[in-house]
Amino acid sequence: MTVSYSLEVANVRFYGFSRLLFRWKGSIYRLLYKEFLVFCGVYVFFSIFYRFLLTPKQQDLFERVALYCDQFTNSNFIPVLFVLGFYVTQAFTRWWGQYTSFPLPDNLMMVVSGNVHGADEKGRLLRRTLMRYANLSSVLILRSISTRVCKRFPTLEHVVEAGFMTTHELKNFESLHSDFNKYWMPLTWFSNLASRAREEGRVRDDIALRLLMDELNKYRTKCSLLFHYDWISIPLVYTQVVTIAVYSYFAFCVIGRQFLNPEKGYSGHKLDMYVPVFTLLQFFFYTGWLKVGELIINPFGEDDDDFETNQLIDRNIQVVLSISLPLLGFAQVPKVKFCCSGLSQVSMLAVDDMYQNLAPIVKDKHWNQRHFSIPYTLSTAAESHRPAFKGSTFDMRMSVEDLEIHQPKEAPANGQFLQPRTSVVDGFDDFLQKTNGSVNSETRVYLTDVLFHPNERDETDEHDTDAVSDREQQNALLPPEQKY
Numbered sequence: 421m422t423v424s425y426s427l428e429v430a431n432v433r434f435y436g437f438s439r440l441l442f443r444w445k446g447s448i449y450r451l452l453y454k455e456f457l458v459f460c461g462v463y464v465f466f467s468i469f470y471r472f473l474l475t476p477k478q479q480d481l482f483e484r485v486a487l488y489c490d491q492f493t494n495s496n497f498i499p500v501l502f503v504l505g506f507y508v509t510q511a512f513t514r515w516w517g518q519y520t521s522f523p524l525p526d527n528l529m530m531v532v533s534g535n536v537h538g539a540d541e542k543g544r545l546l547r548r549t550l551m552r553y554a555n556l557s558s559v560l561i562l563r564s565i566s567t568r569v570c571k572r573f574p575t576l577e578h579v580v581e582a583g584f585m586t587t588h589e590l591k592n593f594e595s596l597h598s599d600f601n602k603y604w605m606p607l608t609w610f611s612n613l614a615s616r617a618r619e620e621g622r623v624r625d626d627i628a629l630r631l632l633m634d635e636l637n638k639y640r641t642k643c644s645l646l647f648h649y650d651w652i653s654i655p656l657v658y659t660q661v662v663t664i665a666v667y668s669y670f671a672f673c674v675i676g677r678q679f680l681n682p683e684k685g686y687s688g689h690k691l692d693m694y695v696p697v698f699t700l701l702q703f704f705f706y707t708g709w710l711k712v713g714e715l716i717i718n719p720f721g722e723d724d725d726d727f728e729t730n731q732l733i734d735r736n737i738q739v740v741l742s743i744s745l746p747l748l749g750f751a752q753v754p755k756v757k758f759c760c761s762g763l764s765q766v767s768m769l770a771v772d773d774m775y776q777n778l779a780p781i782v783k784d785k786h787w788n789q790r791h792f793s794i795p796y797t798l799s800t801a802a803e804s805h806r807p808a809f810k811g812s813t814f815d816m817r818m819s820v821e822d823l824e825i826h827q828p829k830e831a832p833a834n835g836q837f838l839q840p841r842t843s844v845v846d847g848f849d850d851f852l853q854k855t856n857g858s859v860n861s862e863t864r865v866y867l868t869d870v871l872f873h874p875n876e877r878d879e880t881d882e883h884d885t886d887a888v889s890d891r892e893q894q895n896a897l898l899p900p901e902q903k904y
Contacts, residue, residue, distance in 0.1 A: 422728050446724035451711045452704065459703055462674050463696065470678060479681070487686065490674030500706060508713040510654060515716040515776055521645035523558045525551060526637045529740045535628035546617055547783050551740040553606040553613070554639060556584045559733060560603040561643045565650040566720040566729040572797055582795055584737070588780050601647060605763045613781070653718065666710050670703055696904050730796070760902045803850065 423446030429436060444450055492498065529551055536547050548554050559579060562569040573579050580590055593605055614632050617623045621634065677699040680689040719726045 422430055422726070448704075448711065450709045450724070451715065452708050455707055455711075456700075456704065459670060459674070459701070459707075463699075463846050467678060467694070468703060483680050483684070483686065485680050486675050486680060489672045490641055490688075490747050491676075493669065493672050493676045498665055498672075500665050504706065504709055504713075507654075507658060508709055508859075511717045513712040513721055514649070514654065518646065518649050518719055519727065521642045521649065522727070523642040523646070524560070524732075525554050525558070525639065525736055525740050528639050531631055531635045533623075533630060536614075536622055537624060545781060546613070546622055550613060551611040552584065552737075554636075554903075555737050555740060556606040557610075557640070557643055558586050558736065560606070561601070561646055562720075562729050562733065564601055564603065565646055567722055567883055568720075568726075569729050569733065572730055574797065578795075578797070583630070586780075586782055588782075603643055603647065604640065607636060607643075610636055650718075650720070650801075659717075662710065666706055672708070673699055673703070686770055708774050713867055740775050796798055 423443075425440055425443075428439060470479060476483060532536065532547055532550050535569065536550065537543060538546065545876055558577070559569070562572050563579075564570075573582065576585070576590055576593070579585050580587060585593070589606075589609075596602065596605065614623065614629060615637075618626070618629045623629050629721065677696050679692045679694065679696070680686050682690050682692050715725060719730060
């Protein structure tokens with residue numbers, strides 16, 4: 421499960437990052453403690469061997485070997501920092517690219533909801549089937565690259581049982597023989613069904629159909645990127661070079677960093693501390709760095725910080741099937757059997773043998789269920805009990821006093837039109853500068869009065885208007901010879 425600590429670092433405070441050092445789940449201690457204990461055990465073995473099991477002559481030989489090894493560990497003969505730093509940088513770039521390539525159906529869902537029309541059962545069936553095909557494609561690609569999803573859906577029958585695919589669609593899927601991954605087949609069904617919806621008027625114009633195809637291509641591109649990230653790894657030779665560099669470096673440190681007899685006056689060995697504190701810290705940092713690269717090079721496993729692919733599948737299917745209301749299927753389309761193989765023929769399958777070859781459009785398994793869940797296998801059942809991530813502040817605790825509703829006092833009526841004085845003054849000064857002093861003194865006084873006392877000016881204008889209206893009414897009642 422992905423370890424999130426965003427709430428812990430939401431505010432800068434004393435002892436902020438240090439609090440994270442005492443976590444175990446997802447920590448560097450959990451990744452590294454086995455290698456750390458092995459290194460300490462080997463170091464202790466050589467220390468006891470040197471101090472108690474060797475003769476004086478053999479100790480002299482061991483000391484010369486230790487000084488020789490220490491000479492290489494304290495120099496740049498083994499470029500650990502360079503190869504390790506570059507490797508982890510490339511692994512992190514790859515990790516972030518895989519995260520941004522995850523196929524989320526939100527954009528496609530919005531386009532389908534807005535451009536595939538029909539409030540009847542047929543329209544709802546069409547929209548749900550389109551989005552089910554999109555989700556089916558992501559499930560198929562995740563089965564190929566994620567161990568968690570593969571354990572949850574070990575066979576295509578499990579995918580049918582979960583409601584992503586019908587039995588007729590499974591027969592169509594298996595009848596197409598190809599030596600390559602067929603995650604793209606449901607997307608081909610999507611495009612064929614969208615074109616049929618255009619013919620039937622459910623998609624009202626070609627622009628809407630083009631928008632559907634554009635979003636579908638973006639979705640397919642992300643599925644393809646995930647597949648190629650899984651296919652093309654960081655070159656094995658580089659991973660081997662980094663691993664050999666780190667482990668060989670500390671293999672020499674096991675002997676070269678031994679504390680030698682201070683009485684013999686060796687340079688740098690004036691104190692016998694028994695425990696190599698700084699060597700252990702160096703091992704912790706360098707090997708921990710290597711473990712970080714090992715963790716993020718493939719985030720689709722079952723480590724603490726790997727992607728929650730099963731939860732993402734649950735979220736996607738529940739969200740996209742909420743775009744319409746309950747309600748027959750389309751007529752069954754004759755099925756065609758095909759048998760093709762070879763990489764050069766894969767692109768031809770979608771446009772030739774699979775053209776308008778759709779399985780019967782029937783109600784999906786969750787048609788009448790407003791709230792449903794996708795089943796898990798026994799090996800992944802524990803993941804179903806984990807709470808879904810809803811945001812870092814979802815679990816934030818607040819005191820009773822902080823939950824009380826505060827009603828602000830009403831602002832005075834004569835201040836509702838007032839602007840901040842600084843902004844008025846600044847704006848008035850800018851106006852005077854732009855006019856180059858061409859505003860005369862009387863106009864300037866009037867503008868100042870209007871800007872700083874708008875309510876008073878409004879009241880004066882209203883009083884003057886009322887007075888004029890009274891005079892007009894009195895004038896209308898007078899005889900013609902007395903009117904003024």
